[in-house]
Amino acid sequence: xxxxxxxxxxxxxxxxxxxxxxxxxxxxxxxxxxxxxxxxxxxxxxxxxxxxxxxxxxxxxxxxxxxxxxxxxxxxxxxxxxxxxxxxxxxxxxxxxxxxxxxxxxxxxxxxxxxxxxxxxxxxxxxxxxxxxxxxxxxxxxxxxxxxxxxxxxxxxxxxxxxxxxxxxxxxxxxxxxxxxxxxxxxxxxxxxxxxxxxxxxxxxxxxxxxxxxxxxxxxxxxxxxxxxxxxxxxxxxx
Amino acid sequence: xxxxxxxxxxxxxxxxxxxxxxxxxxxxxxxxxxxxxxxxxxxxxxxxxxxxxxxxxxxxxxxxxxxxxxxxxxxxxxxxxxxxxxxxxxxxxxxxxxxxxxxxxxxxxxxxxxxxxxxxxxxxxxxxxxxxxxxxxxxxxxxxxxxxxxxxxxxxxxxxxxxxxxxxxxxxxxxxxxxxxxxxxxxxxxxxxxxxxxxxxxxxxxxxxxxxxxxxxxxxxxxxxxxxxxxxxxxxxxxxxxxxxxxxxxxxxxxxxxxxxxxxxxxxxxxxxxxxxxxxxxxxxxxxxxxxxxxxxxxxxxxxxxxxxxxxxx
Numbered sequence: 001x002x003x004x005x006x007x008x009x010x011x012x013x014x015x016x017x018x019x020x021x022x023x024x025x026x027x028x029x030x031x032x033x034x035x036x037x038x039x040x041x042x043x044x045x046x047x048x049x050x051x052x053x054x055x056x057x058x059x060x061x062x063x064x065x066x067x068x069x070x071x072x073x074x075x076x077x078x079x080x081x082x083x084x085x086x087x088x089x090x091x092x093x094x095x096x097x098x099x100x101x102x103x104x105x106x107x108x109x110x111x112x113x114x115x116x117x118x119x120x121x122x123x124x125x126x127x128x129x130x131x132x133x134x135x136x137x138x139x140x141x142x143x144x145x146x147x148x149x150x151x152x153x154x155x156x157x158x159x160x161x162x163x164x165x166x167x168x169x170x171x172x173x174x175x176x177x178x179x180x181x182x183x184x185x186x187x188x189x190x191x192x193x194x195x196x197x198x199x200x201x202x203x204x205x206x207x208x209x210x211x212x213x214x215x216x217x218x219x220x221x222x223x224x225x226x227x228x229x230x231x232x233x234x235x236x237x238x239x
Numbered sequence: 240x241x242x243x244x245x246x247x248x249x250x251x252x253x254x255x256x257x258x259x260x261x262x263x264x265x266x267x268x269x270x271x272x273x274x275x276x277x278x279x280x281x282x283x284x285x286x287x288x289x290x291x292x293x294x295x296x297x298x299x300x301x302x303x304x305x306x307x308x309x310x311x312x313x314x315x316x317x318x319x320x321x322x323x324x325x326x327x328x329x330x331x332x333x334x335x336x337x338x339x340x341x342x343x344x345x346x347x348x349x350x351x352x353x354x355x356x357x358x359x360x361x362x363x364x365x366x367x368x369x370x371x372x373x374x375x376x377x378x379x380x381x382x383x384x385x386x387x388x389x390x391x392x393x394x395x396x397x398x399x400x401x402x403x404x405x406x407x408x409x410x411x412x413x414x415x416x417x418x419x420x421x422x423x424x425x426x427x428x429x430x431x432x433x434x435x436x437x438x439x440x441x442x443x444x445x446x447x448x449x450x451x452x453x454x455x456x457x458x459x460x461x462x463x464x465x466x467x468x469x470x471x472x473x474x475x476x477x478x479x480x481x482x483x484x485x486x487x488x489x490x491x492x493x494x495x496x497x498x499x500x501x502x503x504x505x506x507x508x509x510x511x512x513x514x515x516x517x518x519x520x521x522x523x524x525x526x527x528x529x530x531x532x533x534x535x536x537x538x539x540x541x542x543x544x545x546x547x548x549x550x551x552x553x
Contacts, residue, residue: 059463079553080468083466083467084465085465086464087464111465114461
């Protein structure tokens with residue numbers, strides 16, 4: 001796996017982030033993510049994992065620095081250009097963020113509808129992925145009637161349904177049992193093998209061992225360390 | 240795992256413009272006519288239609304009355320002696336024939352004069368003249384053009400020479416204060432329509448802001464999934480559009496009931512000036528456009544409000 005051959009998809013150069021006038025929650029981040037790679041983003045609670053992910057899925061602009069996404073400058077790009085970039089990124093939010101009045105099916109179908117696919121084109125892939133995450137029989141259920149684990153699986157199905165170029169997941173296995181956690185990781189690996197770059201934020205050390213080839217990005221109080229050297233020397237790791 | 244369906248980007252863009260347009264699921268839950276906004280819009284539309292109908296009826300009254308009396312001049316012969324009055328009337332008619340710009344003239348018959356004074360003298364009196372009351376003789380003159388002060392003065396000069404008791408008045412000048420009052424009422428109706436449009440805009444603005452607040456979470460999710468401002472705004476626009484169309488139809492129906500009832504009341508008066516203010520088909524068409532315009536205004540307001548709010552997000 002991790003067949004990084006298509007070059008960079010994300011590049012951070014000296015990026016810093018502060019909320020309001022508080023101290024910087026992320027400082028001096030400079031790294032490159034490559035197409036088809038699998039990354040774990042680790043760090044203690046409060047290290048800045050979620051803030052970094054928010055920069056990756058364009059929910060936030062940094063306070064300083066340069067971010068290039070899919071070859072485009074995401075900082076100077078006009079707002080009208082950002083939706084197209086966001087559609088290339090699938091996101092599993094830590095708190096799932098399912099639309100409460102929509103059924104499981106409609107929540108999963110949301111990215112396809114946003115992208116303009118018709119109802120007939122949506123039915124089969126959404127049905128397939130619901131079956132894959134084991135929730136085909138709950139397709140009409142509202143999020144409030146689903147368990148935490150079921151909601152998480154719906155959130156993951158929604159993130160991957162449109163086959164994004166990059167999948168960003170914030171603690172995606174936090175609410176599922178170990179078997180489902182492994183199954184979800186296998187789904188991420190499958191997507192990764194098909195060319196999707198995967199970034200999984202987790203503080204679960206066991207999870208890191210489940211994907212031995214994954215590259216590790218470690219955040220410590222807003223600063224990034226590179227224990228595998230993948231960020232500093234990405235090409236060398238290929239050889 | 241089945242992949243996302245493939246589709247040309249042009250087709251996808253076209254479909255994305257109609258986010259959820261054909262889907263059973265609604266991004267913003269829509270309670271048909273269930274909230275206060277449709278009823279606020281219904282009241283606004285009803286008041287607007289009534290105000291507009293009033294303005295149009297007043298306009299019709301002024302137009303009809305103006306056309307009727309614009310070229311009208313009345314010559315009164317106030318000689319108290321009936322025989323002399325009759326001679327002056329005959330001479331005045333002759334003199335008027337030589338005045339340029341006079342289209343027609345008519346000596347008002349005694350029966351009509353009697354009918355005019357009947358409300359004061361009662362119908363038991365056979366004729367006003369027979370009762371010994373010196374009612375002036377009247378000559379109704381129609382000019383080819385409007386009765387300008389110069390034309391009225393020319394008639395005055397021609398008539399007074401042969402009928403010293405003659406008094407000449409342009410008919411329009413008597414009713415000028417009435418017309419001015421009607422035109423003021425028309426302006427009031429227009430101002431009311433504009434104020435109601437402003438109030439409708441404000442109500443929709445508040446409704447859109449409230450909907451934005453209560454659906455902020457959903458909007459953020461769609462935004463982060465790559466939804467464009469225009470897509471999200473369209474969802475709100477459609478939702479408000481349904482409310483406005485429903486409210487507008489109810490408001491129009493209410494207003495029509497009021498207008499027809501008032502029309503029947505005024506028709507019962509049988510007064511010429513009131514009946515000349517009846518609405519014509521083009522007026523009804525204009526009134527029917529009010530709910531459509533209100534719906535358009537509501538949708539545009541909702542769109543601009545939502546787009547403005549979304550611009551504050553990244």
